[in-house]
Amino acid sequence: MDLTAKTGTTEKTATTTSVLESFAHTSDPRLREVLASLTRHLHDFVRDIEPTQAEWERAIDFLTATGHMCDDTRQEFILLSDVLGVSMLVETINDHKAAAATDSTVLGPFHMTESPVRELGANIDLVGGGEPCVISGRVVSVDGTPLPGATLDVWQADDQGFYDVQQPEKQPPGNGRGLFTADAEGRFWFRSCVPSPYPIPTDGPVGSLLEATGRHPYRPAHVHFIVGAEGYSPVTTHIFVAGSDYLESDAVFAVKESLVEEFVEVDSPEEAAELGLANPFRRARFDIVLQPVIA
Amino acid sequence: MDLTAKTGTTEKTATTTSVLESFAHTSDPRLREVLASLTRHLHDFVRDIEPTQAEWERAIDFLTATGHMCDDTRQEFILLSDVLGVSMLVETINDHKAAAATDSTVLGPFHMTESPVRELGANIDLVGGGEPCVISGRVVSVDGTPLPGATLDVWQADDQGFYDVQQPEKQPPGNGRGLFTADAEGRFWFRSCVPSPYPIPTDGPVGSLLEATGRHPYRPAHVHFIVGAEGYSPVTTHIFVAGSDYLESDAVFAVKESLVEEFVEVDSPEEAAELGLANPFRRARFDIVLQPVIA
Numbered sequence: 001m002d003l004t005a006k007t008g009t010t011e012k013t014a015t016t017t018s019v020l021e022s023f024a025h026t027s028d029p030r031l032r033e034v035l036a037s038l039t040r041h042l043h044d045f046v047r048d049i050e051p052t053q054a055e056w057e058r059a060i061d062f063l064t065a066t067g068h069m070c071d072d073t074r075q076e077f078i079l080l081s082d083v084l085g086v087s088m089l090v091e092t093i094n095d096h097k098a099a100a101a102t103d104s105t106v107l108g109p110f111h112m113t114e115s116p117v118r119e120l121g122a123n124i125d126l127v128g129g130g131e132p133c134v135i136s137g138r139v140v141s142v143d144g145t146p147l148p149g150a151t152l153d154v155w156q157a158d159d160q161g162f163y164d165v166q167q168p169e170k171q172p173p174g175n176g177r178g179l180f181t182a183d184a185e186g187r188f189w190f191r192s193c194v195p196s197p198y199p200i201p202t203d204g205p206v207g208s209l210l211e212a213t214g215r216h217p218y219r220p221a222h223v224h225f226i227v228g229a230e231g232y233s234p235v236t237t238h239i240f241v242a243g244s245d246y247l248e249s250d251a252v253f254a255v256k257e258s259l260v261e262e263f264v265e266v267d268s269p270e271e272a273a274e275l276g277l278a279n280p281f282r283r284a285r286f287d288i289v290l291q292p293v294i295a
Numbered sequence: 296m297d298l299t300a301k302t303g304t305t306e307k308t309a310t311t312t313s314v315l316e317s318f319a320h321t322s323d324p325r326l327r328e329v330l331a332s333l334t335r336h337l338h339d340f341v342r343d344i345e346p347t348q349a350e351w352e353r354a355i356d357f358l359t360a361t362g363h364m365c366d367d368t369r370q371e372f373i374l375l376s377d378v379l380g381v382s383m384l385v386e387t388i389n390d391h392k393a394a395a396a397t398d399s400t401v402l403g404p405f406h407m408t409e410s411p412v413r414e415l416g417a418n419i420d421l422v423g424g425g426e427p428c429v430i431s432g433r434v435v436s437v438d439g440t441p442l443p444g445a446t447l448d449v450w451q452a453d454d455q456g457f458y459d460v461q462q463p464e465k466q467p468p469g470n471g472r473g474l475f476t477a478d479a480e481g482r483f484w485f486r487s488c489v490p491s492p493y494p495i496p497t498d499g500p501v502g503s504l505l506e507a508t509g510r511h512p513y514r515p516a517h518v519h520f521i522v523g524a525e526g527y528s529p530v531t532t533h534i535f536v537a538g539s540d541y542l543e544s545d546a547v548f549a550v551k552e553s554l555v556e557e558f559v560e561v562d563s564p565e566e567a568a569e570l571g572l573a574n575p576f577r578r579a580r581f582d583i584v585l586q587p588v589i590a
Contacts, residue, residue, distance in 0.1 A: 011387050012384065012387055012388065015380045015383045015384045015387060015548055016380065016384070018380060018548050019379060019380035019548065022508070022510055022544075022548075023508050023510070025508070025509045026507065026508040026509060027509065028507065031507060031508065032508075033344065034344050034346075034350075035508065037340055037343045037344050038340060038344075038379075039379060039380070041336050041337070041339055041340035041343065042336070042340070042379060042381060043380065043381070043384055044336055045332055045333060045336035045337070046381055046384050046385060046388070047384070047388070048332045048336065049328065049329050049332050049333075050388050051329075051385055051388070052389060053385065053386075053389055053402075055329075056376075056381075056382075056385045060370070060372050060373055060376065063358070063361075063362065063372045064362055064365045064370070064372050066358075066362060067358065067359055067361060067362005067363055067365060067372075068362055068363075068365070070359045070362060070363070075355070075359070077355050077358045077359050077362075078355055081351075081355065084314060084333070084334060084337060085310045085311065085313060085314035085334070085338070086337060086338070086341060086351075087351075088310045089307065089310045089311070089338055089341050089342070090341060090346055090348065090351045091348075092306050092307055092310060093307065093341070093342070093345050093346070094347060094348055107348075212321065212323065212326060213317070213318050213320070213321040213326065213327075213330065214320045214321060214322060215317055215318075249317075253310055253313050253314065253317075
């Protein structure tokens with residue numbers, strides 16, 4: 001008598017068939033399509049790895065702990081999506097832009113508070129202490145036409161690698177954030193400190209996953225932008241600091257070569273005084289190129 | 296100029312390659328295998344459905360809400376696994392038993408408190424009001440040998456379809472639960488009420504999913520068992536009440552024909568008096584068949 005006979009393929013696909021049938025009457029056709037695909041791929045995954053009951057329980061516990069880690073200032077499921085490359089894949093799939101337009105990249109988990117409206121030229125580094133910099137450029141159309149009145153939502157970590165929401169006791173709300181409006185020639189400029197590479201938060205389940213897999217949690221230094229103008233497709237992107245560590249091994253797979261910009265060191269007491277920055281400082285100049293909405 | 300050019304296949308698989316490489320140095324070979332498979336199947340799913348950013352955000356919100364629904368008495372991720380057929384699939388994959396042994400089925404989300412130790416014959420219906428029943432049988436080996444001292448962990452919903460942990464204000468802890476030890480001939484028996492079909496909890500994200508897909512949330516009436524004996528593989532299973540509604544459309548896909556048992560109506564004042572039950576009552580008789588642990 002064979003006591004260890006493996007369950008047959010028929011039994012293992014019967015459940016899949018039943019689940020697919022259970023979703024067959026979903027009235028929303030898109031939801032029906034998504035759930036049918038989810039069922040097929042999820043069941044394929046389970047049949048592929050053949051988890052033990054204990055492994056299945058670990059997966060349930062991992063997802064539960066991930067959910068419990070989420071609150072108003074922490075989004076562990078976005079982090080999980082990020083470190084599994086899903087956020088970047090979704091981003092790539094939705095990137096239908098013209099070659100000339102600025103590349104997009106992931107939103108990330110820290111765009112959770114509204115950026116304060118600021119005047120062009122404002123310093124978004126409300127704390128000080130980091131290496132000062134000035135970031136400037138133009139928002140233009142793919143044919144080079146300036147886009148006056150374009151909006152730029154900017155957010156970045158400080159020189160120690162932390163966002164305001166991560167250090168409410170140390171950073172005032174809105175530190176490193178600003179909502180700017182480009183001038184009549186589409187120009188923008190603001191002051192800040194050079195951002196630092198930083199680890200994504202590692203004190204939750206995603207951090208445990210990275211540790212168990214020998215992956216470092218660091219992201220290369222970057223400034224986030226969401227840029228929009230009437231009649232144009234908005235772009236969600238980062239500008240990465242050239243020369244930063246981890247450009248080749250971003251923990252969330254979000255680096256695109258086209259988004260790496262030089263933060264050039266400027267040693268000019270006159271210019272520094274004019275800008276209201278300490279000397280020396282760094283300067284980054286780049287344009288954001290938007291494409292018209294397809295009618 | 297083609298402004299709507301779709302992102303190429305190369306870009307869409309590049310992220311997958313990067314993620315697979317990032318997990319390549321995981322020291323635990325099983326974890327490495329699971330994460331590689333997860334990455335491939337999850338990315339295949341995403342490429343298959345091509346979610347918009349808004350759809351991706353809805354998925355993040357759904358998982359977050361599912362996590363927030365979990366606490367000491369509610370496990371929404373198990374419910375999600377159940378209604379997607381994953382729990383039953385994992386159960387089927389791990390069912391390496393001999394044909395003669397009792398079939399297993401899913402654990403379900405309500406085995407979260409320890410069942411109180413009870414004497415054989417005890418009534419696990421501490422509230423009363425339902426249709427009384429007596430459940431009896433033997434725990435035996437695949438060759439028919441009785442298994443004295445076998446343990447039976449039993450839990451069930453009441454006649455209104457609720458478990459004790461769902462109604463702490465109405466049901467005393469341990470209502471519908473009992474941990475029994477079979478006698479010297481492997482026999483067990485206890486009293487209860489006939490369980491009712493019931494909806495899985497619908498006030499969370501899983502309930503919203505069922506509603507959006509036109510699926511009912513009901514499970515056919517059943518009693519849960521985990522039965523073990525020294526030297527034998529334990530079985531986690533249900534006994535379903537023959538004739539119950541929803542046997543053909545269990546919301547969690549857990550019905551196996553071999554687990555459906557008659558709860559026969561008995562009209563005998565003498566027997567009822569002897570059992571300490573109201574007349575008429577119902578009687579279910581079945582054996583639990585375990586197989587030896589493979590050395």
